[in-house]
Amino acid sequence: MLKQVEGSAAVAEAIALCRPQVICAYPISPQTHIVEALGRRVDAGELTPCAFVNVESEFAAMSVAIGASATGARAYTATASQGLLFMAEAVYNAAGLGLPIVMTVANRAIGAPINIWNDHTDALSQRDCGWLQLFAEDNQEALDLHIQAFRLAEELSLPVMVCMDGFILTHAYERVDMPTQAQVDSYLPPYEPRQVLDPADPVSIGAMVGPEAFMEVRYLAHAKQQQALELIPAWADEFRRVFGRPSGGLVHEYRTSDADVIVVALGSVLGTVKDTVDEMREQGQKIGVLGITCFRPWPAVAVRAALQRAKRVVVLEKSLAVGMGGIVGNNVSASFAGASDRVHTVIAGLGGRSITRGSLHRVFGQALADSLEPLTFLDLDRALVDRVLERERAHRRSGPIAEGILKDLGVVAAKIG
């Protein structure tokens, strides 16, 4: 059924259709609307049986999900940014224990300086934790990926993180095609746990493992993620059969077949990137787009195949490995068959900075003209940076950086546009 709803409401409804049994809620922008909506549904008796637990921290949220999942319940929670970092120890633990929890991450920057706006630094900080990580391009894909996530998680006994851009998707009203309960039920069977805390068949879960077997446990986690590389496209196909629309999968290619330059990106920015590419195509420029839907496991083969004929690759990413460069860029480089100096990283949109078509035209044009630097910070205000550096040269007690920058800008609130 077609609906015009907020992204968070769409995801909440999709989660409800997946018949979750334990939902852990802790507020943090921009995911809060999702758990609010689910809480209302539980209180209204629309989700029976389902326990909605208002926990005291994100660390507790993931811990409650761990206990519930290990007891055979379908468990869900949502978080973002600082919340994801605060639960990090339990995030790794859930993966290590092999518990199929599904979590929405409404992507948001990480402080300091505190910033509530969108980038991908939060989810990408957890890229090696053992969770599957799926990135939604729009709200339709966000809700679809959640349905696929439960299926994937439970089949593999691994937790799955569905990442959707904070505010840009979570708070945007878009048209979505909401599936029926019957469709979801036919796609997602009831949860059959591989391990369960059951007095009738007692097991110990979470024993200490030393050097004699730790490597094997870790290898199995890696092998399972490799298995997911086959399951994800297969279930995206099945999803298309049941729901009548393509959604999910490992990567999305757009106008890449004859492209000299391919832009790689994840999340909602793909919309702007495709618009820009369409405009450049109209001017006869051979440029295409590779959208990464599945970031973990990293779809190395699919990425390599998609980039095979590209002369240059531009990785546009909303994240930064401080002291190194691009996180996505680094992953793409490892999968690019050509010379690594043909992969350019463009860091963009940090802390909610707008990524405009004008700016994209500029960097993509530079890539086509072979003049793009290996690492670019899109729309960086160099003069502002230089003023801080000058102040630090001049004064030992140069003061807090972020506050100094705001003073230089002459504004009290962060500039969004």
Place this chain on the structure above:
Amino acid sequence: MSYQPIRFYQTGTFTVGNRLLTEEQRSVQSGRERTNSLNSGHRACQGCGEALGARYAIDAAMAATNRQLVAANATGCLEVFSTPYPETSWQIPWIHSLFGNAAAVGTGIAAALQVQGKRDVRVVAQGGDGGTTDIGFGCLSGMFERNDDVLYICYDNEAYMNTGVQRSSATPPTARTNTTMPVGESTGARFGQGKNLPLIAMAHEIPYVATATVAELRDLEAKVRRAMEFRGARYIHVLVPCPLGWGHGSAETIKMARLAHETGLFPVFEAEHGEVKHVSKIRRQLPVEDYLKPQTRFAHLFKPPGHADLVARIQALADRNVKRFGLVDHAEEAT
């Protein structure tokens, strides 16, 4: 006419042994139905108070729930010595997740059981004092506040023993640990610090809070059974001496626990819905020196020239407990 009243102190203490008791009065541990939930073969130190306390507590919980029990365990000695891969001593469904989240994992288990309609299956979460009073305190307080249907048992040996004896917020004043060494001007752990978790638990007004020691294992069993009669959040704080960390003989664990109670340093009581309902009386309060002297963690207090002032302050703490909880029946003493 003067007379000497005769008191039978043994009456009601169950020290007469199980053979002379009725079936229902016998301890779980002496019964044929004992479940050995924490089975033999684990790797606890000789004289480990925690292993003893956990065995009695969990077997009692098993008896009280007709063996329908699931346990969540914090990281710590109990977890490490009971589950070295690929072995486990646990005969019950048991999960270890992290150091600081046992209470929250317990909440999750209870929530899952509730939605599955398994009302007869009950949940225990357990940890040491570090996992309870320090790193797990946030999750524990959250579980209390929501009144989740979990019995949390803290086995308190008054320091981080698993990592090699460091101070926790349950370490008593003047105790020597590896992070409160009595060197230079320092006299061990400071006065005026630390948490009283049973009282904090009571402040949450949860249905049931109790303290116990491994000196009165029958009492511990009875408190676990009583706890299982309630729904909602319950808390039992068990004092479990640690020969390694306290520096007493491994055969003196129970003696140390008994002295902690009889000096008044560790009040043993039960509380329901925030009110103390019962205290285990002390027949004759012993001086704190009796408890402190056998433990090397307090040895610096008695090395010449000694710290009589500090011992007096510890005595004052014990006396305050006696007064606060009414541990000594003074009227009886006067007769």
